[in-house]
Amino acid sequence: MHAWFRRFLVLIALMFWQGGFTFYSSVVVPLGQETFGPIDQGFLTRQVTNYLNLSGVIAIAILASEMWFSRDVSLARRAARWGLLAATALLLAVLIWLHARLDAFLDLENMQLLDRRSFRTEHRVYLWVSTIQWACCVGLTLLAVISWRAEDRRDTGEVTGA
Numbered sequence: 001m002h003a004w005f006r007r008f009l010v011l012i013a014l015m016f017w018q019g020g021f022t023f024y025s026s027v028v029v030p031l032g033q034e035t036f037g038p039i040d041q042g043f044l045t046r047q048v049t050n051y052l053n054l055s056g057v058i059a060i061a062i063l064a065s066e067m068w069f070s071r072d073v074s075l076a077r078r079a080a081r082w083g084l085l086a087a088t089a090l091l092l093a094v095l096i097w098l099h100a101r102l103d104a105f106l107d108l109e110n111m112q113l114l115d116r117r118s119f120r121t122e123h124r125v126y127l128w129v130s131t132i133q134w135a136c137c138v139g140l141t142l143l144a145v146i147s148w149r150a151e152d153r154r155d156t157g158e159v160t161g162a
Contacts, residue, residue, distance in 0.1 A: 006066040007148055013059035018137045021052055021130070039113055046106065049099055056092045060085065063140065072147040073154065081147065084140045091133040098126045 024045075032041035067081055105119040106112075113119055 001069070003069075003071075003148075003151070006069060007144075009062050010066045010144060013055070013062040014137060014141055017052065017055040017059040018134060018141075020055065021134065024048060024052070025130070040111070042113070043106070043108075043111055046099075046103065049095075053092065053096050053099065056088075056095075060089050060092065063144075066144070070147060071151050071154070074147070074150060077143060077147055077150070081140065081143045084136050084143065088133055088136045088140065091129055091136065094129050095126065095133065098122060098129065102126060 028048075029041060029045060032044060035041075036044075063085055067078070067085065070078070070081075072078055102119065102122055105114050105122070107114055
């Protein structure tokens with residue numbers, strides 16, 4: 001598979017996953033809470049996050065594949081990318097686990113929250129884990145672009161300090 005196509009897949013996967021997360025959390029959730037109230041918005045978010053998590057699994061697989069075939073000669077950069085990817089995958093596993101825990105606080109049949117205080121506490125943890133994961137993905141994106149640039153410069157014989 002050509003390097004440009006692997007890179008394209010990485011960008012599309014990250015844009016869909018993290019772009020979707022960013023748009024949903026910064027635009028849809030506040031508007032949904034304003035329009036429907038936080039409880040009803042939460043029942044929608046419960047379903048949306050399943051798709052976000054699935055897109056995360058796919059994006060992580062695409063990132064891992066691209067990194068595996070990368071020709072970046074910087075061992076430090078490669079290690080940083082793999083470390084961030086491992087952290088991102090671990091955080092996704094934590095989010096999936098927390099999602100199941102949060103579901104236990106919901107009465108789906110009556111669309112009610114069973115234990116508001118416990119839900120809020122665990123939901124805050126969920127939000128922090130999501131935010132840390134987002135930061136890891138920003139770092140992964142930055143390192144990917146730097147790595148690709150270094151690979152391209154090496155391939156063309158251009159001398160750099162990067």
